[in-house]
Amino acid sequence: MTKENLSKDNGPKLDVKIGGLRLKNPVMLASGTCGYGEELSDLIDLSALGGIVVKGISLEARTGNKPPRLFETPCGLLNAIGLENVGVQSFLKEKLPWLKKNQVTTVVNILGNSIDEYEQMAALLDGQSGIDAIEVNISCPNVKKGGVLFGTDPKAAFEVTRAVKRACSLPVIVKLSPNVTDICEIAIAAEEAGADGVSLINTLLAMAIDIEKRRPVLGNVFGGLSGPAIKPVALRMVWQVSRAVSIPVVGIGGITTYEDAIEFLMAGASAIQVGTATLVKPAAGLDILHGLVDFMLQNNYQSIGELKIQD
Numbered sequence: 001m002t003k004e005n006l007s008k009d010n011g012p013k014l015d016v017k018i019g020g021l022r023l024k025n026p027v028m029l030a031s032g033t034c035g036y037g038e039e040l041s042d043l044i045d046l047s048a049l050g051g052i053v054v055k056g057i058s059l060e061a062r063t064g065n066k067p068p069r070l071f072e073t074p075c076g077l078l079n080a081i082g083l084e085n086v087g088v089q090s091f092l093k094e095k096l097p098w099l100k101k102n103q104v105t106t107v108v109n110i111l112g113n114s115i116d117e118y119e120q121m122a123a124l125l126d127g128q129s130g131i132d133a134i135e136v137n138i139s140c141p142n143v144k145k146g147g148v149l150f151g152t153d154p155k156a157a158f159e160v161t162r163a164v165k166r167a168c169s170l171p172v173i174v175k176l177s178p179n180v181t182d183i184c185e186i187a188i189a190a191e192e193a194g195a196d197g198v199s200l201i202n203t204l205l206a207m208a209i210d211i212e213k214r215r216p217v218l219g220n221v222f223g224g225l226s227g228p229a230i231k232p233v234a235l236r237m238v239w240q241v242s243r244a245v246s247i248p249v250v251g252i253g254g255i256t257t258y259e260d261a262i263e264f265l266m267a268g269a270s271a272i273q274v275g276t277a278t279l280v281k282p283a284a285g286l287d288i289l290h291g292l293v294d295f296m297l298q299n300n301y302q303s304i305g306e307l308k309i310q311d
């Protein structure tokens with residue numbers, strides 16, 4: 001694959017749209033695995049990617065869970081970071097200017113513990129130059145409703161999406177939790193509330209036990225499983241959700257190779273995010289992009305949309 005093949009005139013058409021969010025290609029980096037961009041900038045050219053989703057941010061800075069917070073499992077990674085982040089004000093002041101200066105398409109992942117907090121976050125991000133879209137992490141406890149996760153209740157998912165949409169004019173992507181019985185009903189609720197797209201999946205609730213110490217490995221007991229181990233589950237959910245809603249779907253979960261990415265695009269995703277693979281190899285996203293272009297050239301696909309399996 002040569003650089004020219006990535007340009008508009010020579011290769012296949014790579015650009016995709018998620019509502020009002022235009023990406024020059026469908027490969028993004030997933031939230032929590034690429035920091036706020038600058039951390040990776042010595043290792044890869046982030047502006048060559050479709051975009052990055054920054055680490056989830058909240059109204060106030062958070063310190064996260066007690067250690068240990070990471071543990072490797074066969075073909076996977078368990079994390080219980082606990083949504084540690086710098087807080088929205090410091091993001092706007094210290095992180096966003098770098099992303100803007102370096103022309104990185106930036107999706108800001110937000111989290112909150114009440115509808116009001118999500119709404120305030122959306123209002124603060126609205127109109128900030130350098131932010132291209134918001135991704136709403138609904139895998140957070142609603143403290144006003146006894147800690148039930150927004151992402152496990154269609155009504156709460158609807159309400160939080162509607163509040164964010166009303167509070168800003170940016171494209172809004174709702175990030176779905178796989179820890180539900182029927183992910184399609186949550187996706188439909190987000191669509192009905194006006195989401196421009198849905199992204200899936202977030203991590204699968206999981207744990208590990210240290211048999212010598214006879215106690216759970218993670219300080220938080222439970223964590224989220226990511227990496228190749230979750231790919232078949234994520235792919236199945238992307239297939240189902242793509243057929244349940246008419247808004248664009250962003251596929252996430254264990255994508256490590258270009259073949260993985262193509263599977264998600266064939267299942268119905270309009271774009272994909274690379275997460276844990278970036279922690280193993282920072283250039284994974286770019287390698288996936290180059291492999292995707294080669295595959296499209298070899299198989300005569302003219303656009304990303306053509307990859308989707310029509311049933």
Ligand SMILES: Cc1cc2nc3c(=O)[nH]c(=O)nc-3n(C[C@H](O)[C@H](O)[C@H](O)COP(=O)(O)O)c2cc1C
Pocket residue numbers: 030031032033055056057077079081083109137175201202203225226227228230252253254255273274275276277
């Ligand atoms: C260390 C780590 C931190 C993460 N932090 C966030 C986060 O802040 N917000 C979020 O929505 N997802 C977060 N995620 C989930 C990823 O964005 C992604 O949905 C998940 O890891 C599945 O993709 P993967 O298998 O490619 O990693 C995190 C994942 C990891 C491994």
